[in-house]
Amino acid sequence: MGERIPHWLDKQAALNPQRTAIETSDGGSISFSELRERSRRMAHALMGNGVKQDDHVALLASNSSTYAVFIHAVSYVGAVAVLLNTRLTSAEIAYQLEDAHVSHFYADGHHLQVATESVREMNLDVRRLEHVEEKKESLHQLHTDLDLDDVYTMMYTSGTTGNPKAVMHTYGNHWHSAVASALNLGVQEKDKWLNCLPLFHVGGFSILMKSVVYGMPIMLFEKFDARKVHKAIMDKAITHVSVVTVMLQRLLEVLEDGTYPDHFRCMLLGGGPVPEVMLKKTSAKGIPVFQTYGMTETTSQIATLSPEFAFSKLGSAGKALSPAHLYIDSTERGGVGEIIVRGPMVSKGYYNRSEREGAYLRTGDLGFEDEDGFLYVVDRVKDVIISGGENIYPAEVESVLSSLPGVREAGVTGRFDKHWGEVPAAYIVAEDGASLTEKEVLDWCRKRLAKYKCPKEVHWIEELPRNASNKLLRRHLSSYSMQGGDE
């Protein structure tokens, strides 16, 4: 048994009953007191449906305040929430339901059909999320404490090879992640965090956790919509937004020559380094971009670069937050190696898989630290292209490609080559109206990259393959470009 703390939602409802917990983009709003009442009602309803402590309860749903209510209800029951990606096929859902030993399954109206398909060959019912909460209170006993060592959520990582695995997060992982972010970014009375990331991913989920740990209002979007998010930042006293690079790019397009209000104090940017050209734009507009490094296994960000270092440490993800350790597995000081992390926000392991040995997590990412201890993430270990014995990091090539005027975004992956083993191939999404030739692209690269790093072929595509959290899936570039408008 670990450290026990009062249920965090009970606590906020006691400390700040009238404070807004969740605003929704449709103008709705719930106070911490109301969120507690709804969550406890839903907890009673879940228990009425047979959900017991330690049961694995899956949810397939879009972002909504009911999603948040469900999440807290699960903690009042002491069950474990298995959060499913809404982009999954019914077969993928079926795999995860079985793998996670799910005994109760809830889906919202939008996903009822795929959910129902997914359980066709299983002994499992699908219940509709929207119909759960109406039930009355029962005599069931709800949890008044949270044990920081108890598993609270499971989220599947896509992984670049093999079957997806469920990352287990304890209450302690979520608590320490929220605290680490608070110690890094500070906590102020008027903070209000906008969430347009999916709640089934740790980036979005962590904002729900910050809300209940800090007693902070959040504004919840069903999904990212650049114009609506922009409008909220301008008009709704938003102080923080979490985005991935492609979202920031869209926001900058909408922002045009304007800038954000003074109280806007943090654009938390995940999902890889930001291209220099974009950074220059944000800097010119005074947008405080915090570049981060993190993953599901680290319960969101574990390293962050503050805006004051945005240029002097261009491309860095900063330093490991307190209280996290971060090492590079390299024999030479400053050399590239796998990034290894440790800390109370790092997941203890994957569900139903052999336990990790020791406290250290090998991230599968390559990086190095400069002489001041700033982390540079080079690439995924598995995405590295090995060409004639040389390592090529796709991210480096993509960064050069993205800086070419007319290029909106670019992806690079390895293609089999009889002579070199692999050679880099570029996949480019052009700006609207831009007319670029392959020669222009290759000339641009040759001036900026060693010859072996230059793409050997260029494909023009409509969009890059990304997962539900908008991360580039390089291994899908070639197949995706064949399906989707390669010229």
Added chain:
Amino acid sequence: MGERIPHWLDKQAALNPQRTAIETSDGGSISFSELRERSRRMAHALMGNGVKQDDHVALLASNSSTYAVFIHAVSYVGAVAVLLNTRLTSAEIAYQLEDAHVSHFYADGHHLQVATESVREMNLDVRRLEHVEEKKESLHQLHTDLDLDDVYTMMYTSGTTGNPKAVMHTYGNHWHSAVASALNLGVQEKDKWLNCLPLFHVGGFSILMKSVVYGMPIMLFEKFDARKVHKAIMDKAITHVSVVTVMLQRLLEVLEDGTYPDHFRCMLLGGGPVPEVMLKKTSAKGIPVFQTYGMTETTSQIATLSPEFAFSKLGSAGKALSPAHLYIDSTERGGVGEIIVRGPMVSKGYYNRSEREGAYLRTGDLGFEDEDGFLYVVDRVKDVIISGGENIYPAEVESVLSSLPGVREAGVTGRFDKHWGEVPAAYIVAEDGASLTEKEVLDWCRKRLAKYKCPKEVHWIEELPRNASNKLLRRHLSSYSMQGGDE
């Protein structure tokens, strides 16, 4: 083994190497990087003196930056710091050294003599604190991690009866206490906390901990001096000060008709409820007073009242911080009972005493919660006067006495009475130049208190007996007044 985190001073030296960690009132200043270097050097020196992991190392010293260096050095060694009160007699010191199984003893120059006296009959040397740091680095291995379950400090509670007991604080107690305060008061980049409380008490020590957990500069005073503290608040960009009531009163006297700069955002007030008349003054001047409730066993504050409730909840200590539980041991809702607390900042127990059963700490304080859940501390269980079967809470009577113009401060305690068992006796410190009569005092009380609560006698004294953290020692009122100028 508990959760492990990177050594917090290593972390701050990595994240904020150049940021000021400690300013001293003489104009000195140490950065986090320097503090780390000095602390590690001292850790090597301590190990050179034979200090090993888990050893109990006592310190008898006034506040200074070297005190802070020592504290961190002990954590690099993995030893336990036994922090002695500088007001103790040599016999009291000897008792604590034996009781705490101290194997190494350091004292600063001011306290070398009493320290030496205290060990006269013991097999223990006294080393001078100021001479420790000069040593060079050695080959000893320093700790790079802190285990949140490891005991870090021991501080003696005076207790109102019986021998003092050593409260054990783990790293986790200190960490969670600092985090709880951060979640309550927020953390901002320009925060700078002034400490004029002794570091051997948890109120002062907790500010050192906040500094290293938040990466926040503190300004360290050797002791409280109203004029100097006032000047620092006015000129040195101070945002927070921790005080007890009597210090706040002195500060208000110095402040006169002025007020504090806008950036001053927290006067954290411990040591009992503040008299209404003082609260009116601070409110009129816009001084943000946060009234708190806490003790050594809760690793400083565990409940706090924010200034917005200062008047609507007059006399309340607010609500239990996240993540703490607080209950009243009373059969009726809203009734007075002993205050019971639980949470990760609550000490697991006393050194070398039988372990507490369960996670709940009985505080020995009486209080009640109003209908909104705000805590009112009524008094110490042991200070309650029982007169003809009725409970009289000295704090209530003192509050009435303090509101009488001409009264600077007042203490109330029980005196034996053949008929009633006990009756209340008042001890009053008059304002300079005030001329009050016993009749005026008693008339004032009779209008405001039930007859049985009115003091049956009034003593005029020069000052109230207080312990090193300035808390009123009611049980010493009668003997103290006889030694010290009772009229």
